[in-house]
Amino acid sequence: MANPVPVIDDISLESLYADPYPSFQRLQRDAPVAFVRAAGINLVTRFDDIVQIERDFETFASSNPVSLMNRVMGHSLMRKDGEDHRLERKAIEPSFRPGVVRNHWAPRFRVIADDLIDQFDDHGATDLFGSFAAPMASLSLMEMLGLRDVSWQELAIWSQSLMDAVGNYGQDPEVIRRGQVASDGIDAAIEVVLPKLEASPDPSIISSMLQAEDKHSIAQIRANVKVIIGGGLNEPRDTILTTAYGLLSNPDQRACVMEDANLWSAAFEEAVRWISPIGMYPRRVTRDVVLGGMQLREGDQLGICVGAANRDESHFDRPDLFDILRPKQSHLGFGAGPHYCAGTWVARQMVGAIALPALFGRLKDLRLDEAAEVKLGGWVFRGPLSLPVRWSI
Amino acid sequence: MPKIIFVQPCGTRREVEATQGNSIMEAALKHGVTGITAECNGSAACATCHAYFEDDRLSQLGAIEAHEEDMLDFTASERLPVSRLSCQVTVTDAMDGMIVRLPESQ
Ligand code: HEM
Ligand code: FES
Numbered sequence: 048m049a050n051p052v053p054v055i056d057d058i059s060l061e062s063l064y065a066d067p068y069p070s071f072q073r074l075q076r077d078a079p080v081a082f083v084r085a086a087g088i089n090l091v092t093r094f095d096d097i098v099q100i101e102r103d104f105e106t107f108a109s110s111n112p113v114s115l116m117n118r119v120m121g122h123s124l125m126r127k128d129g130e131d132h133r134l135e136r137k138a139i140e141p142s143f144r145p146g147v148v149r150n151h152w153a154p155r156f157r158v159i160a161d162d163l164i165d166q167f168d169d170h171g172a173t174d175l176f177g178s179f180a181a182p183m184a185s186l187s188l189m190e191m192l193g194l195r196d197v198s199w200q201e202l203a204i205w206s207q208s209l210m211d212a213v214g215n216y217g218q219d220p221e222v223i224r225r226g227q228v229a230s231d232g233i234d235a236a237i238e239v240v241l242p243k244l245e246a247s248p249d250p251s252i253i254s255s256m257l258q259a260e261d262k263h264s265i266a267q268i269r270a271n272v273k274v275i276i277g278g279g280l281n282e283p284r285d286t287i288l289t290t291a292y293g294l295l296s297n298p299d300q301r302a303c304v305m306e307d308a309n310l311w312s313a314a315f316e317e318a319v320r321w322i323s324p325i326g327m328y329p330r331r332v333t334r335d336v337v338l339g340g341m342q343l344r345e346g347d348q349l350g351i352c353v354g355a356a357n358r359d360e361s362h363f364d365r366p367d368l369f370d371i372l373r374p375k376q377s378h379l380g381f382g383a384g385p386h387y388c389a390g391t392w393v394a395r396q397m398v399g400a401i402a403l404p405a406l407f408g409r410l411k412d413l414r415l416d417e418a419a420e421v422k423l424g425g426w427v428f429r430g431p432l433s434l435p436v437r438w439s440i
Numbered sequence: 441m442p443k444i445i446f447v448q449p450c451g452t453r454r455e456v457e458a459t460q461g462n463s464i465m466e467a468a469l470k471h472g473v474t475g476i477t478a479e480c481n482g483s484a485a486c487a488t489c490h491a492y493f494e495d496d497r498l499s500q501l502g503a504i505e506a507h508e509e510d511m512l513d514f515t516a517s518e519r520l521p522v523s524r525l526s527c528q529v530t531v532t533d534a535m536d537g538m539i540v541r542l543p544e545s546q
Contacts (some may be wrong), residue, residue: 101481136483137507140507141506141507144506144507144510144511145510145511145513145514146510146514147510296458375545377477377479377488381479381486383479383481384480384481384483385484386481386483386485386487387480387481387484389481389485392514
């Protein structure tokens with residue numbers, strides 16, 4: 048007999064935000080599927096259970112009639128399943144192909160990274176969050192989308208406003224309002240570039256949507272551009288910071304990567320595993336099913352905790368340690384299954400091949416600023432909230 | 441059901457009964473054949489289901505679409521003329537007895 052899903056009352060949202068890993072570990076050990084009351088959702092934490100879920104999208108769907116995301120952004124590919132999803136995914140694929148990333152986007156990312164470092168203050172101190180990671184991610188995404196005449200700050204505010212609105216389960220009217228402002232701003236920015244992209248196609252994402260065999264409607268363009276702005280900015284930003292933080296606090300590993308440039312990609316993957324920028328994403332149960340010995344019911348809402356699975360002791364040796372030299376192994380930081388991150392190869396290039404090598408290569412004696420503290424936050428999304436560093440000039 | 445023979449880099453062979461309409465990747469995972477990771481579970485997005493097929497039976501595999509063609513340049517083990525992403529190859533009756541070699545790493 049399968050067990051009913053246990054209810055957990057003593058895990059607070061505050062504790063998850065501050066440091067989710069002790070709670071993840073406890074759930075993984077005692078209650079691999081558990082209704083965590085504060086989050087209002089059934090959290091799934093074991094690696095193998097998540098793999099089972101991702102291999103069966105018919106039972107564990109992404110589409111969701113009560114999705115807040117649909118209300119905020121419109122119905123994007125991230126909340127579709129089966130053929131509907133496949134067609135939209137196929138439409139945007141040409142912009143995300145690894146060869147296109149390497150040949151077309153990477154040279155642009157390189158210019159962005161170098162310009163940002165050129166602008167660093169000349170007294171040898173900065174907070175990498177605002178001076179490097181956020182503009183790097185924002186400017187790169189802007190190029191890829193094909194948007195023009197939008198500042199990196201504006202794109203970042205849109206992204207944050209959309210994400211806040213998607214997570215606004217309390218329905219705070221101010222959060223709803225800011226989400227609407229972002230949504231309107233993005234619709235207007237799309238309008239500006241459409242005529243030119245219709246007339247002269249290029250490798251940009253919006254152009255791919257227009258060129259696809261199943262051409263996106265304006266509603267599809269709006270929803271999918273919003274989901275990409277919401278989901279394609281914070282993750283590379285956070286991975287830049289997490290990788291830098293991991294290397295700056297582990298001098299031996301840093302020495303290895305400075306010695307052997309091939310290790311940058313391992314450092315990137317390890318950062319995505321260690322502190323997964325997307326720690327949790329949702330799925331909906333479409334029929335009664337047993338998972339990890341627990342009885343799930345049709346309609347149950349699941350929180351897929353890849354941030355927990357990526358520290359599952361049955362898969363990773365000493366999972367809490369950042370170790371770029373651990374044996375190569377699959378992680379779930381990019382998800383799995385039909386919604387596996389479309390931007391995986393973009394992030395690998397932008398972060399692992401360009402941003403980090405530029406930063407560590409150009410700034411002599413780069414080190415954490417001892418006078419300031421590095422703070423991390425979040426569990427649905429997680430990363431450093433600031434990364435103050437110093438270098439020698 | 442067509443039989444597919446998976447061969448590990450060390451030479452070990454495993455013959456499995458594949459289901460028509462499934463992908464070669466699915467046939468391997470279903471029978472617990474190691475050497476195929478399939479991180480994206482068939483979305484042609486991860487390049488960790490790379491396999492080498494039989495030279496003179498390539499025409500049985502169906503065409504390589506643009507997306508797979510691009511992705512094949514990014515496999516962990518060397519791309520050869522007989523390389524395919526096994527999630528993009530659909531099992532047919534004609535494939536009975538086909539040999540699929542697995543790469544050193546994914
Ligand atoms: C290290 C950086 C990144 C991480 C860790 C990451 C992680 C993820 C994860 C876990 C998902 C699956 C969500 C789900 O199944 O519900 C996802 C989906 C997605 N990501 Fe990323 N992502 C990153 C960077 C990017 C970038 C840079 C872009 C765009 C330029 C991007 C675009 C997308 C898109 C479009 C999807 C939806 C795919 C679909 O629904 O078919 N991601 N990402
Ligand atoms: S399983 Fe990911 S490309 Fe085939």
